[in-house]
Amino acid sequence: MSPEKVIQKIKKAGLKGRGGAEFPTALKWEMVRKVKAEKKYLIANGSEGEPKVFKDEFILKTHPFELIEGIKIAQETIKAAKAYLYLRKDFFQKYKKKLEKIIKEKNLPIIIFKKQGGYLCGEETTLVESLEGRRLEPRSRPPYPSEKGLWDCPTLINNVETLYYVSRIINNNYQGERLYSISGGDHPGVYELSADLSLKQVLKKTGNWPNFKFFVQVGGGASGEILLTRELNQTGSGLGAIIIYPEDKTNPVSLMKKWIDFFIQENCGKCSPCREGVYRLKELLSQKNPDQEIIKDLLFLLEKSSFCPFGKAMAQPFSSLIKKVGIFNKNK
Amino acid sequence: MLQSFYIKINKKRFKARFSETILEVAQRNNIFIPTLCYHSDLKVKENCRICLVKIKGEKELKTSCSVKVKPGMEIFTDTPEIKKLRKLNLELIFTQHSQECHDCVWFSRCQLLDLTKKYQADTSRFSNRKEKRPVYKFDSALIYDSKKCIDCRNCVEVCQNQGVGFLELKGQGADIRVVPSEDKNKDCVYCGQCLIHCPAGSFEGVGEFEEVETPLKQKGKKVIFQFAPAVRTSLGEEFGFPLRTPLTGKLIAGIKSLGVDKVFDVSLGADFTTMEEAKELITKLEDKRKLPLMTSCCPAWVKYIEFYYPEFIPYLTSVRSPHIILGGLIKTYWAQREKINPQDIFVVSVMPCVAKKYEITRPELKIKGLKPVDYVLTTRGLAQLFRKYKVDLNKIKPLQADHPLGYHSGAGIIYGATGGVMESALRTTQAMLNEKEISKIEFKKVRGMKGVKRALVKIKGKSLKIGVVNGLGFAKEILEKLKENPDLFDYLEVMACPGGCIGGGGQPIPTSKKIRNKRAQGLYQLDKKRTIRTAHQNPVIKEVYRDFLKNKKTAHYLCHTHYSRKFKKGLNILPPGQY
Numbered sequence A: 001m002s003p004e005k006v007i008q009k010i011k012k013a014g015l016k017g018r019g020g021a022e023f024p025t026a027l028k029w030e031m032v033r034k035v036k037a038e039k040k041y042l043i044a045n046g047s048e049g050e051p052k053v054f055k056d057e058f059i060l061k062t063h064p065f066e067l068i069e070g071i072k073i074a075q076e077t078i079k080a081a082k083a084y085l086y087l088r089k090d091f092f093q094k095y096k097k098k099l100e101k102i103i104k105e106k107n108l109p110i111i112i113f114k115k116q117g118g119y120l121c122g123e124e125t126t127l128v129e130s131l132e133g134r135r136l137e138p139r140s141r142p143p144y145p146s147e148k149g150l151w152d153c154p155t156l157i158n159n160v161e162t163l164y165y166v167s168r169i170i171n172n173n174y175q176g177e178r179l180y181s182i183s184g185g186d187h188p189g190v191y192e193l194s195a196d197l198s199l200k201q202v203l204k205k206t207g208n209w210p211n212f213k214f215f216v217q218v219g220g221g222a223s224g225e226i227l228l229t230r231e232l233n234q235t236g237s238g239l240g241a242i243i244i245y246p247e248d249k250t251n252p253v254s255l256m257k258k259w260i261d262f263f264i265q266e267n268c269g270k271c272s273p274c275r276e277g278v279y280r281l282k283e284l285l286s287q288k289n290p291d292q293e294i295i296k297d298l299l300f301l302l303e304k305s306s307f308c309p310f311g312k313a314m315a316q317p318f319s320s321l322i323k324k325v326g327i328f329n330k331n332k
Numbered sequence B: 001m002l003q004s005f006y007i008k009i010n011k012k013r014f015k016a017r018f019s020e021t022i023l024e025v026a027q028r029n030n031i032f033i034p035t036l037c038y039h040s041d042l043k044v045k046e047n048c049r050i051c052l053v054k055i056k057g058e059k060e061l062k063t064s065c066s067v068k069v070k071p072g073m074e075i076f077t078d079t080p081e082i083k084k085l086r087k088l089n090l091e092l093i094f095t096q097h098s099q100e101c102h103d104c105v106w107f108s109r110c111q112l113l114d115l116t117k118k119y120q121a122d123t124s125r126f127s128n129r130k131e132k133r134p135v136y137k138f139d140s141a142l143i144y145d146s147k148k149c150i151d152c153r154n155c156v157e158v159c160q161n162q163g164v165g166f167l168e169l170k171g172q173g174a175d176i177r178v179v180p181s182e183d184k185n186k187d188c189v190y191c192g193q194c195l196i197h198c199p200a201g202s203f204e205g206v207g208e209f210e211e212v213e214t215p216l217k218q219k220g221k222k223v224i225f226q227f228a229p230a231v232r233t234s235l236g237e238e239f240g241f242p243l244r245t246p247l248t249g250k251l252i253a254g255i256k257s258l259g260v261d262k263v264f265d266v267s268l269g270a271d272f273t274t275m276e277e278a279k280e281l282i283t284k285l286e287d288k289r290k291l292p293l294m295t296s297c298c299p300a301w302v303k304y305i306e307f308y309y310p311e312f313i314p315y316l317t318s319v320r321s322p323h324i325i326l327g328g329l330i331k332t333y334w335a336q337r338e339k340i341n342p343q344d345i346f347v348v349s350v351m352p353c354v355a356k357k358y359e360i361t362r363p364e365l366k367i368k369g370l371k372p373v374d375y376v377l378t379t380r381g382l383a384q385l386f387r388k389y390k391v392d393l394n395k396i397k398p399l400q401a402d403h404p405l406g407y408h409s410g411a412g413i414i415y416g417a418t419g420g421v422m423e424s425a426l427r428t429t430q431a432m433l434n435e436k437e438i439s440k441i442e443f444k445k446v447r448g449m450k451g452v453k454r455a456l457v458k459i460k461g462k463s464l465k466i467g468v469v470n471g472l473g474f475a476k477e478i479l480e481k482l483k484e485n486p487d488l489f490d491y492l493e494v495m496a497c498p499g500g501c502i503g504g505g506g507q508p509i510p511t512s513k514k515i516r517n518k519r520a521q522g523l524y525q526l527d528k529k530r531t532i533r534t535a536h537q538n539p540v541i542k543e544v545y546r547d548f549l550k551n552k553k554t555a556h557y558l559c560h561t562h563y564s565r566k567f568k569k570g571l572n573i574l575p576p577g578q579y
């Protein structure tokens, strides 16, 4: 199949990136394909770093052939000299052998690379820095990786789920599915269902609709937005995680502390709003009666001034939790 | 692509060019946008986020230091949202910085403080989180107070650009820290570039504040000041004079008003250095194996060779640096003349440099057991002293430097700019070889701010391959090339600081290419105005050589030194409270 046709097909299928940003896949490919350069690279991102998201592993475990095929298709379409399959440390250990076998049989120029850092390495430019062996921090944009990525060459970066669905699309075997990582309900696990379903339908179909009062976090287990039961008519988003929290057993402050511990650990330290903001949030949350005004100010600053998507997205769970569930007016 | 177009900033139209950033256009038109991590000498890092602006049509706010202008762009620099974000951000930045305003190199020009006032940041909302961070001392040159650091990383980059990489970034998140390297193969060379590029005043020269009065507290001693070439066209910046204003006479008068006995001029010391270096060059030209001859008046460069490239030590000229020669002469020639016991003399050098604070501690420089120079004040230190004693440079009547060690040639002045040492030496070498008094004066090819300057100079039929390295960061490449091909140069000048000493670590801050250019222009203008522009024609030089340095041994003892391989000493962390 010609590259144009491949891209056309993906476009028609309406596939969007499954790494969180939901950027149209065909457009991204077209951008890299268009750039004139001696060398181009492809990176398949399997670095799954956010809590409560399990779908990258699900693919590595159950669909390695489709994944490798998706990588091959992408590589041929954009004419990448090499492809890197970037894996979280434990995934690397568990699936390297199996994947290498497939790669060898098909004689493909794919290199499996062990991830260096944490969550932040899921961010595209940090991932590139990591592959180049530098300090794990995001780069300035522009230039975007599609113009100047790995070793300054145009680079296509796709999540492993995206590439898995690419192979399904090319093999005429895609009906608009996506992966949902569900936790906190009766039947936790990874489910493959239509991306058009509402969250409510997903929970019901998978037997996860609770019989108690609850709210959910959707997207990822740290950066995802909080939604109330009545807001579940919308579709899934971001990384496709749905986490169920029982309303009367969840202490919002403890929940926020959990998030902040995660963000503190993953924060790179580059920009002042995020580095200082997260530090102060943690400080505030450990106080008995934290000043809510300051917390709101910090979240506002994080969202509007942070350097990278990581810092910008961090405000969302906190803001939505405070707004919808409230934090300090509960006597739990 | 060089054509210009219009953009709008705060609803007003401005001309802009492709490749300019929003910040550059704004600054050119005197529109204020606050910046902290931005420095025109360095890469754009976008990490302080204080320069955010709103671009019409864009969802997110953008950092003006990084975004390039486009035709038709409409920018707002001060919306209520931006103001609020700056206020909040400043509250965070300020509370990761320990204030020491009375003892800070930024003194009255602190951007941090100005901005917190301007945006009404409430710095009491958080407590200072860096109180317990350590203070380091880099030999006798610099203090690095990591309690003040706001994590902008300018110093790390600048130290890397210097080819040293002594400052490293460690840790992650809020635990990130700039620390001196523990690697035994990396050591500071004391250039002080970190100091003049730090927006938070984390670095300062040793004793720059607490001890500025030391020179004035020498009971029973004759205190002699001498000041370096580069100080005269930059001191004014500390007091609001326009860039490059030469203040030689006022500077001398100011020092005298403090009760100092004599004020001499290091430019004369430079004339001595030129004389000796020209002689050494002429001797070595006879034996090509001993070339290239490398200048040694920059102590940071000398330390760099002694630590990183000891194999090149034999190529460094053995001639002492200008203020060391003059200090030695003050304690010998002048002391004899005035019948003063040299032990009763206290020599203070006012230098654009922090490495000179280290240089004067080198034991091999002692003359009859005495240090030629007892104390080094930076340009900033002198300004601090003037402020403390309310010396008003606007009002003070200029004075001339004292006789006889105040008289210098024009060549002695340009020592302060990159290429100046080379040019001075060439003026005199040519004359010495051609045995005539006057030869070519201006060697424009060695001037200017390029990193490496090369030229061929014809002297007595031979052509001399000369090179000038402007900024230590360019030295490595040249040294590596020299290892393979020693014939690359016959004579090489290296100055550690960009622009030479006018861009030195002891100079007023801020610094930028434009500022360094102006300071250098000031020096070249002073040179042009001098009737005597070469070292060998300077009557004081002639007199001292005739009366005092007549035998070679004395000349050698007072004007030459030697070097040795240096190893890293342990890191010096100052105990809390001592600082």
Ligand code: SF4
Pocket: B138, B142, B158, B159, B162, B164, B165, B166, B167, B187, B188, B189, B190, B191, B192, B193, B194, B195
């Ligand atoms: S003085 Fe120079 S060498 Fe030393 S840390 Fe500062 S920039 Fe680096």
Ligand code: SF4
Pocket: B148, B149, B150, B151, B152, B153, B154, B155, B156, B178, B194, B197, B198, B199, B200, B201, B202, B203
């Ligand atoms: S010491 Fe100064 S220049 Fe270095 S990172 Fe800290 S604030 Fe920036």
Ligand code: SF4
Pocket: B190, B191, B297, B298, B299, B300, B301, B352, B353, B354, B355, B356, B495, B496, B497, B500, B501, B502, B503, B504, B505, B506
């Ligand atoms: S160039 Fe001048 S100011 Fe800089 S370290 Fe060398 S002597 Fe000092």
Ligand code: FES
Pocket: B034, B035, B036, B037, B038, B045, B046, B047, B048, B049, B050, B051, B052, B063, B064, B065, B066
């Ligand atoms: S000055 Fe632009 S981000 Fe710091």
